Amino acid sequence: MAFKRTINGKEYLYESARVDGKVKSIYLGPAKKDKKKILRPFIVSFLILSLLILSGPAQAVTVTSSADKSTYKALDPVNFTVGVDIDAGERIPVKNLTLTISSGQVNKTCVFTPGGTAVSGCGNLTIYPIYTVGYASSTNLYGYGYGYDISSTSYGNNNESFANGYGYGYVSGYSDSGLYAGGELRYNITWNLTAETLATTGNYTAFLSAHAQDGTGDFIYSNINNKTSFSIDSVAPTVSLTYPLNLTYNTTLVNVTFTAVDDISTSSTCLYTLDGANTTIGSATNNTATSVNTSDLANGQHAINVTCSDAAGNYGTSSTQYFSLSYAVGAGVTITVSTSTPATNKTKNTPAQVNVVKVNKTLPIVPPGLAKKLEFENASSTNIKSLSITTKNTQTNVTISVQTLAEEPTETSGFAIAGLSEIYRYLEFTSSVSNDDIEEAVVEFQLPKAWLEENGYKTNQIRLTRFHNGAWSTLPTTLVSSDGENYYFEAKTPGFSYFAIFAKLETTISTLRDLFDLIDSYFSGSSALTLRELFDSIETYFGG
Known part of the structure; x- marks a missing residue:
């Protein structure tokens, strides 16, 4: 046993021991103060204090979540990528993480550990850690104290620092890049909708939160203000084909009108199947009537339906409509060129040389008292720019045809047009609406400026006249506009029949x-x- 002796004011260190059966003092040297015993408690206290100062909640923590798609079918798996990104030098004592999935009727909360182990509420969710704190290369470094991993040449030197109860989020030398560079917490989570009875059609949000806990309290980090939005759609669009009907039509072009209604998607991708052949329509706005024209069709019976898919890939098909076409051969959009020879001099009742053209237009529905307007794309072929029709009663599947005539109709022969100077063109208007059901129609037609100038006519001489009940009746006609090539006129008519665009004699009163x-x-x-x-x-x- 060591003991001190004081000799002349100085301390000497001795140790007692038995020598030859007697207790003797062995001189060890002058006594010295143990500086290590003094410094060691101070250093430990300083380190603990430093750790306490540094162990507060991380100030640079980003919690993220995303889904691989925006819309899913009822049986599709929903795949999330979630993570906690911690800046270099920061540390966060993560206790667990929570993925919250919610809609108006569903609220699913999955709590899991940093290692990816489910704690509660994770039914039908599978968690796959991509990398987590404590894992670098293939060696588990999770633990306390300070460790080095140089066993992997592919990752370089990986330093992991740990204090009691704390996991450090930054790993130096890790080869990953981007948002999660540094090897923080990151997971793939798959939600099995096939087994999930809670999952119903609707709009959903998901967000991740990280629960950190230390001696000073609990801290929650989340992306609640930046939620991941997605939809589950198990219902196919309902497609209604409203035109054509199961009728016979005298036309070569058929208008296809349909409406696709979906409970989630704002638009659907559609096609029509005509006689077994598919034709892409494109995008159709949800719950809005969409119309397209078929290509030229042959006489006989045809079958058509429309199929639309929503954003999730659910397909809906309309009922099949069977219709027939019966028209005179050559009654298409462009038929044949007239072989009649026009007069070289200005004569009455002789129209300008024209190609015989017939254009068909359709309207799915015409409400009573509301004017419906049809635009004619190639107005130069018929001189008709537009036609508006107002009916007395609701009319559906209205067809209107405009055909140019190469000569005066046989039915009007012998009936004079009052005040006629020259005929420019004869026309025939036909419609599926009877004249008795027409309240008013407005015809907008055009004439080339060159024709008026060459023949010395003024715009106030141009008229549209209609043949009805065995007589020509001149319609109120007004000039509405003009451009570099044409004058545009408008005339109102109580019905359809044969028409003539003509120039009237200029009135002189002397x-x-x-x-x-x-x-x-x-x-x-x-x-x-x-x-x-x-x-x-x-x-x-x-x-x-």
Whole structure:
């Protein structure tokens, strides 16, 4: 046993021992203070204090979640990638992580450990750790203290630091890059919708939160303000084919009108199957009528349906409609060129040389009292730019045809057009709506400026006339606009039949007798003047 002796004010160290059966003191040397015993407690205390200061919640922690798709079928697996990114030099004492999946009717909360082990609420969820704190290369470094892993040449030197109860998120030398560079917590999580009875059609959100815990309290890190949104869609679109109907049509082009309704998707991708052949339509807005035209079809019976798929890949098909076409051969959009020779001089009742053209248009529905307008794309072929129709009763599947005529119709032969100077073109309008059901139709037509200039006509001489009940009736016609090549006129008609675009004689009044004759011809119906023009003529004669 060591003991001290003081000699002349100095301390000497001795140790007692038995020598030859007697207790003797063995001199060990001057006594010295043990500096190590003094410094060691101080260093330990300092390190503990430093660790406490550094062990607060991480200030640079990013919690993320994402899904591999935005819409899933009912039997598809939903794949999430979630992670906790910790900046270099930061540390977070993660106790567990929580993935929350919710919709209006479903609230699923899965709690799992940093190692990927389910704790609670993770039914039908499979968690695959991509890499976690404590794992570098193939060697498990999880533990306490400070360790080095140089066993893997592919990753280089990997340093993992741990204090009691704390996992450090940064791994120096790890080869990964991007958001998760440094080897923090990262997982693939698969949700099995086939086994999940809670999963119903609807819109969902998912977010990850990390629960950290140390001696000062609990800390929650989450991406609740940046949730992952996705949809589960188990219902196929409902497709309704409203046109054509199971009828016979006198046309070569058939309008296909349908509506696709889906409970999740805002649009569907559609195609129609006509006589067994598929034709892509493209995108159709949800719950909105969509119309397309088929290509030229042959006479006979045809079968058609429409199929649409939503964003999840659910397919819905309409019922099949059977319809027939029966038209005269050559009654397509462009038929044959007339062989008649036009007059070289300006003569009455002789139309300009034209190609015989027939254009068909359709309207799925025309409500009563509401004008429905049809635009004619190639107006130069028929001179008709547009046609608006207002019906007295609801009309469905309305067809309207406009055909140019190479010569005067046989039915109108011998019936004079009052005030005629020259015919520009004869036309025939037909419709599936009877004239008795038409409240009003407005025809917008065009004439080349060159024709008026070459023949010396003014725009106020142009008229549209309709043949009805054995007589030609000139319609109120007004100039509405013009461009570099054409004048555009508008005329109102109470129904359809044969029509003629013509230039009327220019009215000249030099005597009072001429004026009376003009007034008499207007009220007898033999004049092409409108009431407005009659008033203008009277005003002009009296010097107004």
